[in-house]
Amino acid sequence: MNLSTYFDMGGYAGFVWPAYALTALVMLALLGTTLRTLRAREATLKTMQETLPNRRGNRPAAPRS
């Protein structure tokens, strides 16, 4: 199959390819923002739990040393 006739989509390239590009863009953006937020929150929670070992006791961690 000739590649340029394939990409031309019977003259409708300007409609078919933008439809696929937009779909891919929106789905990747959804996945990307979801993963970025998830990782940022996981990191925040991790640092919080490391600096606050006594949170169940409802009082701030006593300074060690």
Add this chain to the structure above:
Amino acid sequence: MHRFANPARFLRLAAVILPWTAIATVLLLGAGLYLGLIASPADYQQGETVRIMYVHVPSAWLGMACYSTMAFASAVALIWKHPLADLVGKSAAPIGAGFTFVCLVTGSLWGRPMWGTWWAWDARLTSMLILLFLYLGYMALINAFDDPTRGARAAAILALAGAVNIPIIKFSVDWWNTLHQPASVTKFGMPSVDPAMLVPLLLMGLGFTTFFVTVLLLRVRSEIIAAKIRAIRLTQIHASSSQVAG
């Protein structure tokens, strides 16, 4: 149902399901794209523009399925005060809004060459636009309050009231004269789409669905972590204020 109310249990279950839905999404979309873009024939009337169908129709299905998920979660949240239900609704909304937006724009790109217009204020197109506004309203409302439980309650009521739009979208092509063609996949008896086109369409539909499940589980996990962070901050404030008082 309530066995999954426990966030820890949910997180364990999600960790088991996630790799499978992620792999299924890649395989289904890969096969769907190959069959839809390369192996399937052009339509005898619509030519190559028929390929827009493989992204337009699944995104329309998912736009409605995400809303149904959101409305169901909202009902569960309002009736049983299920702790995860609000998080599911909140997580589903942006995904549904994304698919609805894709549906509207790809529909426009298909309508221009086939109907001769980018847009028409007919029943199917207008009700789909209202669906997008319902998503945007829900997302604005759930974040509009300082107290997240009040925001979730207000947004859940909007989601339930807006659920009336879903059957309107589905049956709009039968109830009114519209430019949009009536259903051809869910017709009684045999679907009137050739298998060469129906197979890639269904593969893409399944792939979009597993994508939705994957992103939804990730977002709910993210919301559970955000709730934990909020709870720790509250105990910190409580601890420091009681120290000041004491």
